[in-house]
Amino acid sequence: MKLKSLLIAATALTVSVPAAFAEDMTIVSWGGAYSASQNNAYHKPYMAMNPDVNIINDESSNEAVAKLRAMNEAGNVTWDVVDVVASDAIRLCDEGLAVEIDPDKDLAPAPDGTPASEDFGDLLVSECFIPQIVYSTTFGYRTDKVGDEPPTDICAVFDTEKYPGKRSLEKRPINNVEWALLCDGVAKEDIYDVLSTPEGVDRALAKLDTIKDDVIWWSAGAETPQLLADGEVVMGSTYNGRLFSVIEEQDQPVAMLWDAQVFDLDGWIIPAGLPEDRLKRAMDYIYFATDTQRLADQAKYISYGPARKSSAPLVGKHADLGIEMAPHMPTDPNNAKNTFLYNYEWWADNRDDLDAKFQAWLTQ
């Protein structure tokens, strides 16, 4: 009896109270500055407009695919809207874990009436994916540790003679093998053809071998900024928004190396298997949060490019720092002189295989 009442008491305490007044909607994202930007640009105005909705933030986007699969097996999906990168969206779609979207019906048209499918254009890389931002994986370097000639092209990463010191690279093959081939003399348009052959993979790994001893491998986006700030590395790859905050907000002696930045997309998916009313609410939120103005608003808080063409002209100044945000966008013409768009389809097929090879190479 005692045990039972204790149990009931304990469970009752963990159930959140506001549920009595408003419906909870769980939105999953990446946490940190990124979640904060979404909170300011989307969640707050949405909750102001819909007082009956209470948004709960869950910072589990890292494990989103695995957790959604587990929820789906259990038949108990507790998430309403999930922020994922495009490649994860493709996988979720493949596994039947995300709802397919009809852009022109489910998403807002641009202010001038252009349908959403045109406004987003090529960025709609999967039937389930609702693009939100364009970000890039690129390099930052310590301005005080590169001598008189700061690096201007990507191959500086592989040039340990001119730029001695550690570099940080992501602990996975994606991007690294492309950069390696690019600096090994492969033309940009041939990279995936070369990578499709075993010799091509060997060639990329051989190029990476030349700097293997100088690399610190990261698995979370915050590591490179920390390593740069601590002076543990001289240059390192990470997401451009993280570098922005090291340079502009924390005022560290770090600069951007935009050359051969790899564009990637991040956006929303809606999990499959939601009950009707929650699905409707999630759709309503998506319709609001991905309209032209909202996407432009997000760029006030973080330096990621809005996914709609129509949002670009509306991008303004940073909300706290008051600096123009446009020059910090990866999509800005000055930064995007030499960019690389990674091939989702190719990686969806070869990810596991190449990852095994990459890990085998790493452990040797």
Next chain:
Amino acid sequence: MTDTAETSPVLTTRDGVPLKVSIARATRRQKLRAFLLVTPLLLFILITFTAPIADMLYRSVENDIVSETLPETVVALEVWDEGSGEIPNEDVFAALARDLKIAAEEKTHTRLGSRLNYENPGMSSLFRKTGRRVKRMDEGNYTEQFIDIDEDWGTPKTWQVIKQFSSPVTAGYFLAAVDAERTPEDGLGFKESDERIYLFLFWRTMLLSVTITVMCILLGYPIAFLLSNLPMRTSNLLMILVLLPFWTSLLVRTSAWKVLLQQQGVINDTLVWVGLVADDSRLQLINNQTGTVIAMTHILLPFMILPLFSVMKTISPTYMRAAKSMGASDWYAFWRVYFPQTVPGIGAGSILVFILSIGYYITPELVGGTSGIFISNRIAYHISSSLNWGLAAALGVILLTVVLVLYWLYDRIVGIDNVKLG
């Protein structure tokens, strides 16, 4: 004895029941009561712990996705000779068209594609692409239509993979877990050397665990010896120095090591300050095997000291004195008289440390970098990143087998009843 028992009259209790029967009944009742006391926990553990492990065993061989998604194709493929070097006939392609139409309707074809992609890269996009177009397929001449969508349908390899994995259970995950694969000739072989990783990781996990165990013996033995030979009051006081780390959160100790070992950390700072190391050539103590070995030795050391201590405490000092009084040197007396008596303690501590060490995940993940990670880290990766749950389960089963063998050994040598805490 037996004679007297047979000749004497049968003893009975007051109610006339023979004593033997009565005792047997009482014993049975006691047995039942003892068992009933254990039952709640037994059920609890069976449901919350053993069932999950059994489920993992099942996941490591489960493979009904192919036969469920492509039922007709699997049947039609039975007559195809996979060694023929030719693609299957039109019947198979027709069956595939029927199966895929249903699968595309239910959106299960892409799931099958990602499953088969583990075995053969390219299957994922093949199924995705085909699923999109299969709805618009015309009647008849399916072979041509499929090859028209993607020429991979015209290569025997694609079909070999489908046929190979069409049975509801597979050894495929276990093969992958030991870097092996099936060759087209229906034999077994190792993967290309640049794709072999798991055997190496198992090997490294073992090697690092042995290193850690040896380190623990080297550091733990003197401490246990000292503690068991000091007066009770002093040894109890010093015991706190062993027990406090033991009771401190694993994460706390790991973060402490991170703070100490990093290049801008306390140890490197001190070495630079003392002048032993130049500022620009600070030691790399973390994110490699050194980091893993140091941190894990520290974390597991109490598990070595405590069993050693409890063995050493029971060794009477008179043996040593006797040996010495008969002319043995200190070292000789220790090595020939004392040390052999501590071997059971070393065995117990070593197995315990080794068992705990080969399954570690958190510490290698945080301080191991790429060269100091264990097989557990790979299991975690396959659960949460690559989503290859079957492979994760197979790796887990192999690791579990190793641990259970050691557990059994431990039980034989020490007895689980004798495990003590603190």
Next chain:
Amino acid sequence: MASALPPYASAGQRAWFYSFRVICGLIFFFLIFPVLIIIPLSFNAEDFFTFTPKMLALDPEGYSLKHYRDFFTNPDWQSAMWNSFSIAPVATLFATAFGTLAAIGLSQSNMPFRSAVMALLISPMIVPLIISAAGMYFFYSRIGLQGTYMGVVLAHAALGTPFVIITVTATLVGFDQSLVRAAANLGADPVTTFFKVQMPLILPGVVSGALFAFITSFDEVVVVLFLGSAAQKTLPWQMFTGLREQISPTILAVATLLVAISIALLTTLELLRRRSERLRGMTPG
């Protein structure tokens, strides 16, 4: 040889005696130093993980409570703490209740299949956490417990029971069964016997088992990492993500608080051990 040096010891023995003590001192230093070093560092006024010149000069300006303030005001850490304290006690309750009963059953001489059952019940302590976590993740997904409060509690309870069994069994080893028979002889029913005779004697074992179960759940990170959702994010989990991602010295403040908790638990255990030995007529050490 180690306890005291006899007056007739040779120079070599003397040298060995002292160098052995120095070696032991160094090993003790290795054991305790990492735990203690975080305490001063957690009062660092800067956002560094190392001693600043000001700290070394013992300048009060080099020290501050800001990382503690951060811990007590940051909602992430606060909810993590709250989650830890709402999961661990319930898991402890389950583990202690089931574990104590089972230990009593197991220590009766005529328990059938004793060693097999014991081996099974102890196994959660032996099976590597990553394997328990993987299995539970797969299985709890199937039955809908993944990502729920109950799922984490049940998992933690399962991991904690071996400790309860071990500690309670240990106190029962010295338990005189004739006391139970005497109680029964005097007319006490089994329940009364249990609470009036057995319980007071095995109580130290039960409490220390409960402490072990509590700390198992409170420190556990692997299982909760897989089984939990954001609503079950515990302190160790938050520390784990913190160490891997946004490395902030707040972690050291949390670590220091956790060390304080460990010291409290350790003291409680030691007192219990003495009490238990006194009750069983042994001289306390």
